[in-house]
Amino acid sequence: MTGLDNGARMYAVDPRRTSSSKFADLWLGLELGSDVALANTVGNHIISKGLQNDAFIEHSAQGYAEYVEAVSEYTLERGEALTGVPAAAIAEMAEAYATAEKAQILWTLGITEHHNAVDNVLALCNLALLTGHIGRWGSGLVPLRGQNNVQGGGDMGALPNKLPGFQNVTDPEHRAKFEAVYGVDIPAEDGIHLTLMFEAMERGEINAAYVIGENPADSEADINHARKLLSGLDLLVVQDIFLTRTAELADVVLPASVGWAECEGTVTSSERRVQRVRAAVPPPGEARHDQDIIGELARRMGYDWGHPTSEDLWEELRSLSPLHGGMTYERLESEGGLQWPCPTLDHPGSPFLHGWLWEEDLGGRAPAPFSVVGHQGPKEELTEQFPIRLTTGRSLDMYNTGVQSGGFDSPIRYGEALDINPADAAGLDLVDGEVVLVSSPRGSVEMAVRFQPDIPVGLTFTTFHFPELVDINQLTNDAWDKRSGTAEFKAASIRIDKLAPSTDPDTSELIHA
Amino acid sequence: MTAVPVTLTETTVTISVDGQNVTVPDGASVLDACTAAGVDTPTICYAENLTPVNACRVCVVEMEGSRTLVPSCSRAAEDGMTVQTDTERVRHSRKMVLEFLGSGTDLSQAPDILGWMADYGADPDRYGADRETMDEEVKVQDNLYIRDYDKCVLCYKCVEACGDDAQHTFAIAMSGRGFGNRISTEFDITLPDSACVYCGNCVAVCPTNALQFKTEFDLRQAGNWREEDQDVTRTVCSYCGVGCNLELHTQDERIVKVTSPNDHSVTSGHLCIKGRFGWQYVHGGADD
Amino acid sequence: MPDLHLTEDRATDAETAAIDAAIAAVGVDPAIVFEADRLVRGGVHRKHDRRHALLPALHALQNTSGWISPGGLNHIAEVLGVPPAEGYGVASFYELFRVDSAPDHDESVIHVCVDSPCLATAEAKIAALEAEGKHVHRSPCLGQCERGSTDAAVFIQGRNGPDSVPADQPDELWELPQRGEPQLKLLRNIGRIDPTSIEAYIGAGGFTALAAAFEMGADKVISEVTESGLMGRGGAAFPTGVKWRGVAEAEGPQKYVVANADESEPGTFKDRTIMENDPFSLIEAMTIAGFATGATKGFIYIRGEYPLATTRLQIAIDASRDAGFLGSGIARSSVDFDIEIRRGAGAYICGEETALFASLEGFRGEPRQKPPFPTTNGLFDAPTAINNPETLLNVLPIMLEGGAAYGGLGTERSSGHKLFCLSGAVARPGTYEVEFGPTLREIIDLAGGATGEIAAVLMGGAAGSFVGPDALDMPLTMEAVREAGTTLGSGVVMVFDTDTDFDAVCIRLAEFFRNESCGQCVPCRVGAVRQHELLVRAADAAPKMVLNGEVQLLAEMDLAMKDASICGLGHTASTAVRSAIDLGLIGSPS
Incomplete structure (x- = not known):
């Protein structure tokens, strides 16, 4: 915001006119799932105006000719037809982006919670390569993380194909390094991610799960399906600080402690900044630290790891992950956190990545590739039976399924409702606040509608913070991107049916959490 | 084809503070220079994470060539300036400012200001018992924070934190004129009815406890707010990926309020509703 | 479709129409534009750019509804992008805007x-x-x-109609006491020509100074003004040439000329005399200032209680624009300059130049710390030449006669002509023009002499000080009054005779500052209240106020207000009261 006050311009691209959009110079309300079409149109327009950074492309990128060819069909007219955004606005944004001294593209789950999530991201990367808005102070590509440590989890190897520090499971050299320290053999094949795990459960290949700090019984798309699979397991162990819906399904619940207030350790934020968390209060009752629980489990499985402190574990990580090599607890403390890569003790950390693209000598690295991606649209098409788009998201004072953020008395919490354009509502003969039946091909929920002029015609929106009130993930689509493993929470097709002839809406029970 | 350099060459200025030459970076304030010279300067409306409004005038210093005293917080240090911080004029104005504030405002929960009042010999009682004061009732309109404008010194910090220095919500503003100035929503509507998004950044910058977390308010009402028994632990917020630093204030093994360090680069002391108030689940939720 | 969080109050159709018209009149379109179903233009820059329309919009709302209604404020918030709390904060600052929901809104x-x-x-x-x-x-x-x-x-x-001053007689020429006297340079047209006629103005030699200025070029205009020794007539007496030079040399794509016509110093009415009766002279002088400094835009910030002057100025601006004396390519030159009027809304502090900028920009009239100064960081943070109307009028004879000749008038350190506002116990109160030099007695005599025995004269207004009868032979020059420890200020000469209740006069002076302090800085906000309380308490305690130890406390407060306040209001809030004590007008047991 200070940047805007200082003169920076902001273009907001979002199917909904969100509160962030209201600070933007221009809001471009593209059709749900037309992100690639918009990005390609922007790219094509930049090229047609000759505003691309030829020197940068020549030196630091590859695959440009193919990209030019691929986007050439995305004329402004076609862009407008695919995205619903007037051509002049796309052109204006494209020119502003290309001619800015510094420019960033920031995104979050509206890009990644799609069946073609990776295409969406690559289409944006293309724009950065096209203009050279990458690898420089103030320019770049900025995926904003929705959770405080989702970056750290990945960094620490909580990915099926990576060891800590993004070292590959399939790379024997990497494996050998870890095996030497861990004293065990590491399987040489990639594991599977969450979405595949559910498929494996369906096939009966997985019959036990150990869930730590996640609430898939509320948060997965097509939730009825997910719950059925979890219930069908031979063994479900849940380690959490709450008795979540998932924990309710569990055979064993291991009470854990609050990571950021009852434990020592580190978390890593969106900007790759590793910071210390510290224990301020003791865990309640029988709750124990995650590392103690895991250590105890290991001991009973025959491995006595002793009682390492969190710093001991961190020191081991430092010895194995070059990205984190220079980050001692002492430095994290005195320097207010450090951004990886930070390989050595005298390295100041890295506020941005990809600076090598601007070096005279690329150091033997391959130039960054353009990727050819095309418009697909949401997996689930609109039909006569399900003619309305549904997208889901978050509200300011709530967090995910609400198990944490539900714990305080927020004056700005308005509960769950289906935001709908008044024009659509009028077409359905609905009144503001009326409780309706909302259905997708996967299920139905009852919920109130809330008239919202900022929602474009044809689109509806709701959060998923109150699964105990409205089990919205009964509707969302679990079609997922094979490359990222992320389901298409952001685009489903629904229908809205009146429950009864219009009466005075009494929705207090539903909308007051 | 070159990348824009990250580091800027730093120029410096040298000024004289109480006869001692100090060198500070270009753009530093006279207050920064005083601090660099080891001179303790009282401040009320100044905060390192807000734009100086120079309203309280307690940080004034005497500057060679200036007819009046100069607010050190908002005057940029320039080469060759000569500043005196402990002259009779300076002491007099500081004393009067503190005395004036004490004469109209309840400063009982502003220990820093009470300390300076003692240092400078401020005596608010010499303005008569029937003097006009803020005379405001406590506003308790939700369970997150309260507003006790009897304690308000009208320093603008909360307005700045709500507005263009941090939150850009503009739920509150200075209203009225002169001694009738009050921090207010439009037409004094309640906070839940206003644009407030409950980031609590206003509470964090308030120098007199006029804005107070409800948890603190309740404990004080119960006579059980014991700052001397409290610990402060720095950690990181558990919600989104920004990485805001939290300071957990704990008493009797419970969190009693949350602040954020002003000197941390991620958010310079500012938080959102979740970071500021969303900790209650640690103790089992709001109704525990 | 509000972008801001608004209450459910909605504007009436009349409010909406009035606000929209007022905003359009200052050239502003809505901050949020819904260009298509999926395209909205808005953002912080458009909001910043439109903030200056806030006071005109509030005036329109006040006039329509008799108060700043919540629904009307919401509409203003929506179209200008001003958060309602901020709009309320601004409205509640100004005397002419009511934010209370009293039952008498329907009345004037x-x-x-x-x-x-x-x-x-x-x-x-x-x-x-x-x-x-x-x-x-x-x-x-x-x-x-x-x-x-x-x-x-x-x-x-007014309510649903224009504001008015019952005593105004718009159809008659002004009966200036010195009307038509040949030595007049600043008031020469007043009462002689129709103030609404550009033909009459041109017939009286109007726009010849502008022609002379174009002839000599911008640089020489400033040199001539500098050579004339002209100093500001609003109270601060800053050399005008230096100010203009500063603006001319400042960097910036847009510069401004502002006429500070927020004439609010008690006892001052000379600028009103000028603007009501010779508005074209102000237009011409501002245009010269614009030409000299490189400013292409001028604002007249006029106090809200001057409806006739506002009307006359608007007529003059429109006529000048129609005749090619304002706009682009003025008088067939390549010079662009235009002028807009902005009305204040009742706030003495807005006569302080930085507070005036804040007010014009759509904020509360709170002064800003200087430096930086207006010459580099003035209106909209751009280089700005801000002058009092009287000061500007002096530029016309300087252009026509030359700086040296004009500077030769008066005394060495007080050159040229000066206006004085004579009021109180004098036979013919009014605005008087003299060549610098006459004594206080001579100036009072010019107004027909005192109507009683003179007890004291308030020099320079509420921010000035009292002098006793022993000062009547003091020449009214900058240097002589300074030596005598008083001020010319804005030219106020208010005469009090021996029947005056000085307790009441001084308590009201203290109350004036208490009411008019913007409240931003502590010394002034609290000091002005404590000073007033102290006097009231002393007056209540005895039939005639007696001050003993309180004199010392007043002196201590005065020193802190002078030393530590942000602006001149606090610096001078005690001056008149303390001078009254020193002269024995109040406080001494007699």
Whole structure:
């Protein structure tokens, strides 16, 4: 915001006119799932105006000719037809982006919670390569993380194909390094991610799960399906600080402690900044630290790891992950956190990545590739039976399924409702606040509608913070991107049916959490 | 084809503070220079994470060539300036400012200001018992924070934190004129009815406890707010990926309020509703 | 479709129409534009760019509804992108905007001046009006002091119609005491030509100074002004040439000329005399200032209680634009310059130049710390030449006669002509023009002499100081008054005779500062209140106020206000009261 006050311009691209959009110079309300079409149109327009950074492309990128060819069909007219955004606005944004001294593209789950999530991201990367808005102070590509440590989890190897520090499971050299320290053999094949795990459960290949700090019984798309699979397991162990819906399904619940207030350790934020968390209060009752629980489990499985402190574990990580090599607890403390890569003790950390693209000598690295991606649209098409788009998201004072953020008395919490354009509502003969039946091909929920002029015609929106009130993930689509493993929470097709002839809406029970 | 350099060459200025030459970076304030010279300067409306409004005038210093005293917080240090911080004029104005504030405002929960009042010999009682004061009732309109404008010194910090220095919500503003100035929503509507998004950044910058977390308010009402028994632990917020630093204030093994360090680069002391108030689940939720 | 969080109150159709018209009149379109179903233009820059329309919009709302209604404020918030809390904060700052939900909004508000010299007759008048059931507001000085010497001044804030001053006689030429006297340079046209006729102005030699300025070129205009020794006539007496040079040399794509016509210093009405009766001269002088400094845009910030002057200026601006003297390519030159009028809304502090900028930009009239100075960081943070109308008028003879010749008038350190506002116990109150040099006695004699035995004269207004009869032979030059420890200020010479109740006069002076302090800085906000309380308490304790130890406390408060306040209001808030004590007018047991 200070940047805007200082003169920076902001273009907001979002199917909904969100509160962030209201600070933007221009809001471009593209059709749900037309992100690639918009990005390609922007790219094509930049090229047609000759505003691309030829020197940068020549030196630091590859695959440009193919990209030019691929986007050439995305004329402004076609862009407008695919995205619903007037051509002049796309052109204006494209020119502003290309001619800015510094420019960033920031995104979050509206890009990644799609069946073609990776295409969406690559289409944006293309724009950065096209203009050279990458690898420089103030320019770049900025995926904003929705959770405080989702970056750290990945960094620490909580990915099926990576060891800590993004070292590959399939790379024997990497494996050998870890095996030497861990004293065990590491399987040489990639594991599977969450979405595949559910498929494996369906096939009966997985019959036990150990869930730590996640609430898939509320948060997965097509939730009825997910719950059925979890219930069908031979063994479900849940380690959490709450008795979540998932924990309710569990055979064993291991009470854990609050990571950021009852434990020592580190978390890593969106900007790759590793910071210390510290224990301020003791865990309640029988709750124990995650590392103690895991250590105890290991001991009973025959491995006595002793009682390492969190710093001991961190020191081991430092010895194995070059990205984190220079980050001692002492430095994290005195320097207010450090951004990886930070390989050595005298390295100041890295506020941005990809600076090598601007070096005279690329150091033997391959130039960054353009990727050819095309418009697909949401997996689930609109039909006569399900003619309305549904997208889901978050509200300011709530967090995910609400198990944490539900714990305080927020004056700005308005509960769950289906935001709908008044024009659509009028077409359905609905009144503001009326409780309706909302259905997708996967299920139905009852919920109130809330008239919202900022929602474009044809689109509806709701959060998923109150699964105990409205089990919205009964509707969302679990079609997922094979490359990222992320389901298409952001685009489903629904229908809205009146429950009864219009009466005075009494929705207090539903909308007051 | 070159990348824009990250580091800027730093120029410096040298000024004289109480006869001692100090060198500070270009753009530093006279207050920064005083601090660099080891001179303790009282401040009320100044905060390192807000734009100086120079309203309280307690940080004034005497500057060679200036007819009046100069607010050190908002005057940029320039080469060759000569500043005196402990002259009779300076002491007099500081004393009067503190005395004036004490004469109209309840400063009982502003220990820093009470300390300076003692240092400078401020005596608010010499303005008569029937003097006009803020005379405001406590506003308790939700369970997150309260507003006790009897304690308000009208320093603008909360307005700045709500507005263009941090939150850009503009739920509150200075209203009225002169001694009738009050921090207010439009037409004094309640906070839940206003644009407030409950980031609590206003509470964090308030120098007199006029804005107070409800948890603190309740404990004080119960006579059980014991700052001397409290610990402060720095950690990181558990919600989104920004990485805001939290300071957990704990008493009797419970969190009693949350602040954020002003000197941390991620958010310079500012938080959102979740970071500021969303900790209650640690103790089992709001109704525990 | 509000972008801001608004209450559910909605504007009436009349409010919406009035606000939209006011905003359009200052060239502003809505901050949020819904260009298509999936395209909205808005953002912080458009909001910042439109903020200056806030006061015009609030004026329109006040006039339509008699108060700043929540629904009307919401509409303003929506179209300008001003958060409602901020809009309320601004509205509640100004005397002419009501934010209370009192039941009498349907009436016009009758403002009756309670400052000297109106003070003597104000309460009786207010009582009479209230007995008639009128809604009366006790107002600080309304700038009609030549009338108030016998009958408290009145300004009527209209409801669904224009504001007015009952004493104005717009169809008659002004009866200036010195009308037509040949030595006049600043008041030469006043009462002689039709102030609404550009032909009459041109016929009287109008726009020849502008032609002379174009002839000599911008640089030489500034040199001539510098050589004339012209100093600001608003009170601070800063050399005008230096100010203009500073603006001309400052970097910036846009520069401004601002006429500070927020004439609110009690006892001052000379600028009103000029603007009501010779508006074209101000237009011409501002255009010269624009040409000299490189500013292409001028604003006249005029106090809200001057409806006739506002009307006359607008007529003059429109006529000048039609005749090619404003706009682009003025008088067939390549010079662009245009002028817009902005009305204040009742706030003495807005005469302080940085507070005036804040007000014009759509904020509360809170002064800003200097440096930086207006020459580099003025209106909209751009280089700005801000001058008092009287100061600007001096530029016309300087252009026509040359800086050296004009500088030769008066004394060495007070050159040229000066206007004085004579009021109180004088036979013919009014605006008088003299060549710098006459004594206080001679100036009082010019106004027909005192009507009684002179007890004291308030020099320079509320921010000035009292002098006793022993000062009558003091020449009214900058240097002589400074030596005598007083000030010319804005040219106020308010005469008090021995019948005056000085306790009441001084308590009202203290109350004036208490009411007019913007409240931003502590010394002034609290100091002005404590000073007033102290005097009231002493006056209540005895039939005539006696001050003993309080004198020391007043001195301590004064020193802190002078030393530590942000602006001149706090610096001078004690001066008049303390001078009254020093002269024995109040406080001494007699």
